[in-house]
Amino acid sequence: MxxxxxxxxxxxxxxxxxxxxxxxxxxxxxxxxxxxxxxxxxxxxxxxxxxxxxxxxxxxxxxxxxxxxxxxxxxxxxxxxxxxxxxxxxxxxxxxxxxxxxxxxxxxxxxxxxxxxxxxxxxxxxVGGEEGLDLTQDIKPPKSLYIEVRCLKDYGEFEIDDGTTVLLKKNSQHFLPRWKCEQLIRQGVLEHILS
Amino acid sequence: MSEAYFPVGPGLGLEENFLSLDDILMSQEKLPGRAESSLPRLAFVLGQGAGTGDSIPEGTKLEIPLWLAKGLHDSKRRIISVELPKIYKEAWRTVFSADATVVDLHKLGPYYYGFGSQLLNFDNPENPEIAQTLLQTFISRFRRIMDSSQNAYNEDTSVLVARLDELERALFQAGQKGLNDFQCWEKGQASQITASSLVQNYGKRKFTEVDG
Structure with a gap:
C-alpha cells in the first residue's frame, strides 16, 4: 500500500x-x-x-x-x-x-x-542592556544567589566568577553561584540539594 | 521536565492538523468501503489481485485508510462509498449510551474521538447520532478520568490508562503532571533545579557519558 x-x-x-x-x-x-x-x-x-x-x-x-x-x-x-x-x-x-x-x-x-x-x-x-540576557537561565525564579550542589559524576575543574577553581569530583558537595551551575544541573552533572 | 518540547497537537474536530503526528496516525486507521463502479488498474495497489493491470469490479468490499477515503470522497460522483466502522454503528452506540465507562476504548480505537469526528466529513445520514454519542461518551467518561488522574500519586498508572483512548490519555497525563507539580510545591521542592527529563531519558538509554 x-x-x-x-x-x-x-x-x-x-x-x-x-x-x-x-x-x-x-x-x-x-x-x-x-x-x-x-x-x-x-x-x-x-x-x-x-x-x-x-x-x-x-x-x-x-x-x-x-x-x-x-x-x-x-x-x-x-x-x-x-x-x-x-x-x-x-x-x-x-x-x-x-x-x-x-x-x-x-x-x-x-x-x-x-x-x-x-x-x-x-x-x-x-535584550537586557549592555551585556545581554541569557534566557535559558533561571527558568524557575531563584531564591538565593548561591546553592548547595552535589556532584554526580567526575567532571573535572570548574572555574567560578571570582577566579577560583573547584574540582568537581563524584560525591563531593559544593556551595556555588546558582547561575554558574544551573546548566550543569540540567545536564545531570550536579544535583541541587535543598537544605 | 521537558517543557521545551511542544509537539504539534491533534486538530480534534472536522479539520485535521496537517503537521500533527497524532492526526497522521489517526488518519492511518482503516474503514470499510465499497467500490461503486469498476476501478481500472487499482487492484494491485489496494492489495487485491496480483497483476498490475487488474481492475476492481463494482461492488467489491474494500478496507481503505481514512486519509484515502477523505481524498477520494466526492459528493457529486460516488466512486467509493464509505461505511461506518462497527464501533460507530447503531449497535455500539447503544452500548455507549448504556454505560460508556466500561468500554475499552484503547482496544477499539485507539483514536475513538478523533476518528469519530473525522467521520462527520462524509455526509452520512447518521451523523447527528454519531456526534451525540461521541459527546455523551466523553462526558460520562471524563469524570472518572479526572478523578483517577488527580488521586493516583506515586502509583503504577498503567492499569488506569489501559482502557483510555489517546485523547483521554493526554488528559490523564495533564492531570498527573498537575498533581505531581502540586505535590512538589507542597514539599517545598518547586524551586529545586532538576536535571532535564531529556537528559534523564538519555541516561536510561545508556547514552550516559556527556562528553566534556
Missing part, C-alpha cells in the same frame, strides 16, 4: 515519547521519496492516456495524487517534528550537544541547529 513507508517514519517518531530524538532515517526517507517519484511518473503517463480518451483512468490518477499528498504530509510532519525536538535540546542541554545525540541528526539538522543557536544568541545579546 502506498504511503506505508512515510507513515512508518511518523510512527517511529511518535513512539519515541518525551522529546527523545531517534536516529535520522536516511534510507527510509529516500525510499519514500523514490515512491513519490514513481507515483508521479505513472500519473504523468496515465494523464496523457486519459487525455487521449480513457476517462475511466481519472479515478486512478486521483488516487495516486492522494498518495502523493499523503507522502508529502508524512515527510513534512516527520522533518518538522524532529526540528521541534532539536530546538528543545538547545534549551535543555545548552549550546553544545553530546556526541550521542549528534549522531542521530542529519547534516542538514546539524546545520539548522547551529543557525538556531546563532539567532538565539544574537537575540539574547540584543
Amino acid at each position: 502506498a504511503g506505508e513507508r512515510a507513515a512508518g517514519l511518523v510512527r517511529e517518531l511518535h513512539r519515541a515519547a518525551g522529546g527523545h530524538l531517534p536516529p535520522f532515517r536516511v534510507e527510509e526517507l529516500r525510499q519514500a521519496l523514490e515512491e513519490m517519484r514513481a507515483l508521479y511518473e505513472q500519473n504523468q503517463a496515465d494523464v496523457s492516456e486519459a487525455k487521449a480518451g480513457r476517462t475511466d483512468l481519472i479515478f486512478l490518477i486521483r488516487f495516486r495524487h492522494c498518495c502523493l499528498l499523503r507522502n508529502q504530509r508524512c515527510i513534512l510532519a516527520y522533518l518538522y517534528d524532529r526540528l521541534l525536538r532539536i530546538r528543545a535540546l538547545r534549551w535543555e542541554y545548552g549550546s553544545v550537544l553530546p556526541n550521542t545525540i549528534q549522531f542521530h541528526m542529519s547534516a542538514e539538522e546539524v546545520e539548522w541547529f547551529s543557525r538556531y543557536k546563532k539567532s538565539l544568541a544574537t537575540y539574547m545579546r540584543s
Whole structure:
C-alpha cells in the first residue's frame, strides 16, 4: 500500500515519547521519496492516456495524487517534528550537544541547529542592556544567589566568577553561584540539594 | 521536565492538523468501503489481485485508510462509498449510551474521538447520532478520568490508562503532571533545579557519558 513507508517514519517518531530524538532515517526517507517519484511518473503517463480518451483512468490518477499528498504530509510532519525536538535540546542541554545525540541528526539538522543557536544568541545579546540576557537561565525564579550542589559524576575543574577553581569530583558537595551551575544541573552533572 | 518540547497537537474536530503526528496516525486507521463502479488498474495497489493491470469490479468490499477515503470522497460522483466502522454503528452506540465507562476504548480505537469526528466529513445520514454519542461518551467518561488522574500519586498508572483512548490519555497525563507539580510545591521542592527529563531519558538509554 502506498504511503506505508512515510507513515512508518511518523510512527517511529511518535513512539519515541518525551522529546527523545531517534536516529535520522536516511534510507527510509529516500525510499519514500523514490515512491513519490514513481507515483508521479505513472500519473504523468496515465494523464496523457486519459487525455487521449480513457476517462475511466481519472479515478486512478486521483488516487495516486492522494498518495502523493499523503507522502508529502508524512515527510513534512516527520522533518518538522524532529526540528521541534532539536530546538528543545538547545534549551535543555545548552549550546553544545553530546556526541550521542549528534549522531542521530542529519547534516542538514546539524546545520539548522547551529543557525538556531546563532539567532538565539544574537537575540539574547540584543535584550537586557549592555551585556545581554541569557534566557535559558533561571527558568524557575531563584531564591538565593548561591546553592548547595552535589556532584554526580567526575567532571573535572570548574572555574567560578571570582577566579577560583573547584574540582568537581563524584560525591563531593559544593556551595556555588546558582547561575554558574544551573546548566550543569540540567545536564545531570550536579544535583541541587535543598537544605 | 521537558517543557521545551511542544509537539504539534491533534486538530480534534472536522479539520485535521496537517503537521500533527497524532492526526497522521489517526488518519492511518482503516474503514470499510465499497467500490461503486469498476476501478481500472487499482487492484494491485489496494492489495487485491496480483497483476498490475487488474481492475476492481463494482461492488467489491474494500478496507481503505481514512486519509484515502477523505481524498477520494466526492459528493457529486460516488466512486467509493464509505461505511461506518462497527464501533460507530447503531449497535455500539447503544452500548455507549448504556454505560460508556466500561468500554475499552484503547482496544477499539485507539483514536475513538478523533476518528469519530473525522467521520462527520462524509455526509452520512447518521451523523447527528454519531456526534451525540461521541459527546455523551466523553462526558460520562471524563469524570472518572479526572478523578483517577488527580488521586493516583506515586502509583503504577498503567492499569488506569489501559482502557483510555489517546485523547483521554493526554488528559490523564495533564492531570498527573498537575498533581505531581502540586505535590512538589507542597514539599517545598518547586524551586529545586532538576536535571532535564531529556537528559534523564538519555541516561536510561545508556547514552550516559556527556562528553566534556
